[in-house]
Amino acid sequence: MTRVAVVGGGIAGLAAALRVRELAPDAEVVVLEATDRVGGKLRQQEVAGLTIDVGAEAMLARRPEGVALAHAAGLGDELVHPAAGVGAGIWTRGAVRPLxxxxxxxxxxxxxxxxxxxxxxxxxxxxxxxxxxxxxxxxxxxxxxxxxxxxxxxxxxxxxxxxxxxxxxxxxxxxxxxxxxxxxxxxxxxxxxxxxYQQPDAGPVFACVRGGMGRLPGAVAAASGAQVRTGAPVRDLVRHGDGWRLTIGPAHDLDELDADLVVVATPGAATSRLLAELAPEAAFALADVEYGSMAIASLVLDGEVEGVGTGFLVPAVEGTAIKASTFSSHKWPWVAEMAPGRTVLRTSMGRVGDSTLLGLTDGQVVERSLADLTAAVGPLPPLLDAHVQRWGSALPQYDVGHLARVDVVERSVAEVAGLEVCGAAYRGIGIPAVVANAHAAVDRLLATA
Ligand SMILES: Cc1cc2nc3c(=O)[nH]c(=O)nc-3n(C[C@H](O)[C@H](O)[C@H](O)COP(=O)(O)OP(=O)(O)OC[C@H]3O[C@@H](n4cnc5c(N)ncnc54)[C@H](O)[C@@H]3O)c2cc1C
The missing domain is CATH 1.10.3110.10 (protoporphyrinogen ix oxidase, domain 3)
Incomplete structure (x- = not known):
């Protein structure tokens, strides 16, 4: 039986695992995830007793791949859309203005x-x-x-x-x-x-899963039937006969796994390390992709906030600490339903090259968020609970020449039989684009196997 090892249990790796299951039902699929949970940038946390997304909180519905993945994972009936008639704004020139x-x-x-x-x-x-x-x-x-x-x-x-x-x-x-x-x-x-306007109704622009995008990874993992190993960082990947040998685990407790085919679905730096000997050109090009860090502060307020839509973006030229805020309980009816009389919102901070976040404690991130929010929308109800999720080196920067770099990576990897790469580092960082990238990688891998 063919064994496919997927390195990285983010949405790219999990979508790849499910694709293998669909195209090669007899294959054995093993997902190896470094941390103690799958999902990568899709993650949930309890704040004031409410389970909410602290990473990705929506996906584009005008592209089919994300929504189709939710259907394939059995969550099709639980797809939801933002509340109608409430829009986002831009906080600039002294006011939050409709976008x-x-x-x-x-x-x-x-x-x-x-x-x-x-x-x-x-x-x-x-x-x-x-x-x-x-x-x-x-x-x-x-x-x-x-x-x-x-x-x-x-x-x-x-x-x-x-x-x-x-x-x-x-x-x-x-x-x-x-x-x-x-x-x-x-x-x-x-x-x-x-x-x-002339097209028939294209449907809502965004979608989410009721209960949060953080439900998607577990459902995709289950639907894939893959063996999922968490706490399993892949340290090394070498040729072994016609296939591969992966070295896994913490340095003091190394383990090995042999596989026929491998999909590497990790962020750029990790992929670059794993490919250094196998596909040096790809490793070199990936090492050049810088990542931006950010933090998401999730806040639950004991009361309603009037007069603000689903949130707002803040231009960098305004010089505020926060760069965006999403009023989740205004945007998503499922959030409003689970938090009657409360406001659930989040702010984001952090731009590439700006190290301010590094010097702030979580408490200071919350304080600065509250100060900016008050300046933007006026006095706020009391804070019930807050959570700060730091996303270090999380967002690949698509600098000028990015697509040429990705061409180099793909050409270099294509020369290595039985190996593919996918994820947010390549051709789009939104969930549907990442899923599409994972599918394309698996299709190539199985076509040449
Ligand atoms: C704060 C934030 C908010 C976002 N919001 C949205 C949104 O609302 N909508 C949207 O469409 N997109 C959003 N995005 C982007 C989107 O979530 C990501 O681009 C996408 O989830 C990336 O998926 P991935 O599988 O490529 O990478 P990741 O999610 O980074 O997954 C990679 C996985 O590989 C694991 N790993 C790393 N090294 C190893 C190793 N050596 N061995 C084994 N495992 C390893 C990691 O632990 C991780 O779990 C957001 C991103 C961030 C950071």
Missing amino acids: PPTVQGIPSDLEALAASGILAEAPVSHPAPAPADDVSVAEFVTERVGQDVLDRLVEPLLGGVYAGRPERLSLQAAAPQVAALAPDLLAGAAAARERT
Whole structure:
């Protein structure tokens, strides 16, 4: 029987395990996870007696892969969507202002933008064709629609996803929808909006699982039928006959596992270490992918907060401690139902290259969150409980040239029979993109086995 070892029990590794089960039902699948739990960036925690997400809290529903994974894991009937009629905002120029429709931050409705007051002056378009080579998001956007659109719309939207800086972020990898609007970004965004109006209802943009995204990993693991070993860091991966030998475990208690095929679904640095001898070019390219750190402070307040929608983003130019806040009990009906009369919310802090977080205790993260929230939305009800989840080196930075780097990784790995890689380091960090990447890796692996 073919044995497939999956290294890393985040959503990429688990989606890969389930894909193997679907395509090769007779294979034995073993998932090896370094920590004591599967899920990686999907994680839950009890705060004030409520179980809530402290990592990823939603997935794009306009791409099929995340939602399909939930169905395949038996959670299809438990998919939920954000509350209708409540929107997000941008905290800028002294107020939380409604976020007008945009394409990755490029305004698509100039009237709504003007009414929001996010920009002091209406943006002006300077059409220019998209460059053949990759450039930074900042360079592309400022040249065509000005610094203010970059600072107050594009940066906060991308910063929320990547914890990155637009001066470094790759246009092609991090903002392909913006690239596609060229040459005239404002006209292109307006046309894109017009097209979505003409389409039959595409359904909600985001989805979650009732009870939280943190339920998904366990369900996927169970559906995969894989043997899941936690507390099993893979330290080494070497050729053994036609297959592989993996060295697992803490240094004082090493174990070995032999496998025919291997999927490495770990973050860039760990993958780079494992591939150093096997695929040096890939290891080298992956070592170049920097990761951003952030923290999520989850807060439960003893009372309602009026006059704020599902939350807000904060442009870096505002200089606040928090970069975003999600009012989970406004956004998700399932959260509101489990916390009547309370407000459940979270703030996020941390941008790549900013080490402020390192110097703050968890208590200070909460204090700064509360201070910023009060400045944004006014006095808050008393704090019942708080939890700070630090996500060190968690978000891969898709710097200029990222896709060329990924091509190098994929070519180099393709030369090694019986080995594949997948995860957030490659072609998208959102859950559906990561799942798609895992599926593609398994499809290649089994096709050549
Ligand atoms: C705070 C935060 C909020 C986010 N919010 C959203 C959101 O709302 N929606 C969305 O779509 N995306 C969101 N994302 C992004 C998304 O969650 C991640 O990109 C995705 O979950 C990454 O999955 P992964 O499996 O590639 O990596 P990971 O989740 O990092 O999993 C990798 C796993 O490999 C394990 N590992 C590492 N080294 C080894 C080793 N040597 N041996 C064995 N195991 C190892 C790790 O312990 C980990 O469990 C968020 C990310 C963060 C950090």
